[in-house]
Amino acid sequence: MPLLAAGVLHRAVVRGAGRAVTGSDVTSRTTGVDVALVTAGLAGAWAGDVVLMGPGSRAADTRDRARTLSGGAAAFTAAQAAHIAVLRRRGARLTRGAVVRRLPVWLAGVGLAAVAAPSALPAVAGYGAALAVTSALAADPTLRRGSGGAPATGRPTDPSRGLAPGGVLFIVSDGLILARLALHRVGSSAGSGARGSRGVDAVDRLLDGTAMATYVVAQMLLVDGETE
Structure with a gap:
């Protein structure tokens, strides 16, 4: 996250220098407020x-893992608030279809948390x-360059097109x-032997690595699209 924040600040400085030379910047919709919000979100x-x-995320006690999850969720909620603020500032609006498609996923996550970590449910x-x-x-498709009021950049790649996939990958990661x-809760309850324990640990590491990989890509796509 510090590297992403450094990249955001670097692009802001470059854009500022460009404005000073040309007097305008027609290719960017990013303002100083956007940069501040994105940077604050990355800090969260x-x-x-x-x-x-x-160590709490790998603790043997499921309750310790739940407490760690609660602490992380609080910090990430602040980060999501920053994403929401930037997207709203850029004209994004909630649509019924987008909300309806995500509602079952949210309910499934709440249900899974209720079973796996009741104390972390709120x-x-x-x-x-x-x-x-x-x-x-x-x-929201109006965020993409060349649609709605957003001018096209003429570049072969458009960072704003990564916003939607970034939002989906974030859900996958979490x-x-x-x-x-x-x-971990199922494995602890089952009380499997050494071989079963090794299998659970292997799957745990795989899930951990995949969660981190999808999370990093999601952050990169969202930040790039929000500050292009």
């Missing part, structure tokens, strides 16, 4: 990363709602985190 995400990468439900709003706003917690 980094705080969440630190919490979730701590934090997970609140964060999940914020994430669903971010994803729904990011899917779903994998919940799946890890559920797997």
Whole structure:
């Protein structure tokens, strides 16, 4: 996250220099407020990363994992609030279709949290709602260059087209985190032998790595699209 924040600030400086030379910048809709919001959101995400990468996320006690998840969810809720603010500033609006498509996913996440980590349910439900709003706003087609009031850049790649996939990948990543917690709870309850324990640990590591990979790509796509 610090590298992403540094990239955002670097692009802001470059755009500022371009405006000073040409007197205008027709290819960017990003303002100083957007840069501040995105940077603040990345700071919140980094705080969440630190919490979730701590020993609590790999604790043997499911209750410790649930407490860690609650702390991470609080930090990530602040990060999602920043994403929501930037997307709204760029003209994104919620549509009934986007909300309806994400509602079952949110309900499934809440249900999984209720089974795997009841003590973390309030934090997970609140964060999940914020994430669903971010994803729904990011899917608004009017955000893409060349549609609505957004001018086309003429570039072969358009960062704004990564917003919708970024929102979806974020949901996938957090779903994998919940799946890890559920797997650990089931494995602990089953009390399997050494071989079964190794199998659970292997799947846990796979889910952990995949969750982190999809999360990083999601953040990159959202940040790039929000600051292009």
